[in-house]
Amino acid sequence: xxxxxxxxxxxxxxxxxxxxxxxxxxxxxxxxxxxxxxxxxxxxxxxxxxxxxxxxxxxxxxxxxxxxxxxxxxxxxxxxxxxxxxxxxxxxxxxxxxxxxxxxxxxxxxxxxxxxxxxxxxxxxxxxxxxxxxxxxxxxxxxxxxxxxxxxxxxxxxxxxxxxxxxxxxxxxxxxxxxxxxxxxxxxxxxxxxxxxxxxxxxxxxxxxxxxxxxxxxxxxxxxxxxxxxxxxxxxxxxxxxxxxxxxxxxxxxxxxxxxxxxxxxxxxxxxxxxxxxxxxxxxxxxxxxxxx
Numbered sequence: 441x442x443x444x445x446x447x448x449x450x451x452x453x454x455x456x457x458x459x460x461x462x463x464x465x466x467x468x469x470x471x472x473x474x475x476x477x478x479x480x481x482x483x484x485x486x487x488x489x490x491x492x493x494x495x496x497x498x499x500x501x502x503x504x505x506x507x508x509x510x511x512x513x514x515x516x517x518x519x520x521x522x523x524x525x526x527x528x529x530x531x532x533x534x535x536x537x538x539x540x541x542x543x544x545x546x547x548x549x550x551x552x553x554x555x556x557x558x559x560x561x562x563x564x565x566x567x568x569x570x571x572x573x574x575x576x577x578x579x580x581x582x583x584x585x586x587x588x589x590x591x592x593x594x595x596x597x598x599x600x601x602x603x604x605x606x607x608x609x610x611x612x613x614x615x616x617x618x619x620x621x622x623x624x625x626x627x628x629x630x631x632x633x634x635x636x637x638x639x640x641x642x643x644x645x646x647x648x649x650x651x652x653x654x655x656x657x658x659x660x661x662x663x664x665x666x667x668x669x670x671x672x673x674x675x676x677x678x679x680x681x682x683x684x685x686x687x688x689x690x691x692x693x694x695x696x697x698x699x700x701x702x703x704x705x706x707x708x709x710x711x712x713x714x715x716x717x718x719x720x721x722x723x724x725x726x727x728x729x730x731x732x733x
Contacts, residue, residue: 573599
């Protein structure tokens with residue numbers, strides 16, 4: 441049975457999980473602190489109430505899944521720059537609880553850069569469900585030619601703005617608004633090939649033409665389609681999942697089945713964030729990663 445490996449991202453300067461408890465978490469994104477819901481935090485807060493009350497905004501959830509709004513308690517810019525190592529990107533509040541970056545994924549960005557750099561040859565990387573583009577930019581900074589796909593035109597525009605902010609406009613990145621499954625299937629018919637694939641599919645979503653994405657129904661078919669567009673000497677695949685009722689084993693075996701016969705090594709586990717107040721871990725997502733031997 442595969443062991444679950446917990447990964448965290450200790451090198452952040454512009455982000456910190458300051459505290460958690462009583463169903464919430466207190467975080468710093470750049471110059472601002474936010475209170476967001478965290479159902480896993482069934483313990484008590486470690487920091488005093490005055491620290492929590494000093495947050496610039498508190499997210500008030502609605503009855504809809506991921507719906508709600510940020511209630512400002514102090515002035516906040518409409519968007520503000522943040523950095524992770526050499527990457528630069530814009531953060532902003534919106535009608536969802538997300539701010540444009542998933543800090544726990546920084547360990548993936550470092551790992552992807554390491555795989556591309558170690559290859560010592562030209563590499564093609566595909567990022568599906570690419571959101572604001574930080575994984576794409578990490579791969580591009582390491583020297584890969586990147587194809588970034590997301591169903592949201594707004595997200596792709598945001599990602600391109602992050603490319604500009606990071607000073608990576610000279611790097612070869614294709615920005616594409618499309619349904620991930622349809623795009624991969626078309627790439628297969630075109631006989632396109634990729635050395636690395638990054639997948640961060642949502643639990644549920646819709647494509648630009650109303651295509652419906654359901655994680656449990658479509659993930660196996662998507663992984664099989666991804667297998668068909670891997671290059672003869674592939675480097676890696678990264679699969680991450682949020683808000684699903686599963687364990688790391690779910691992603692491990694799904695990816696293992698799709699990559700049967702390729703050899704290499706595979707791990708699975710959880711992406712965690714460690715709070716600064718009491719050292720407790722919040723599990724943010726499940727993942728599985730494969731790399732060539």
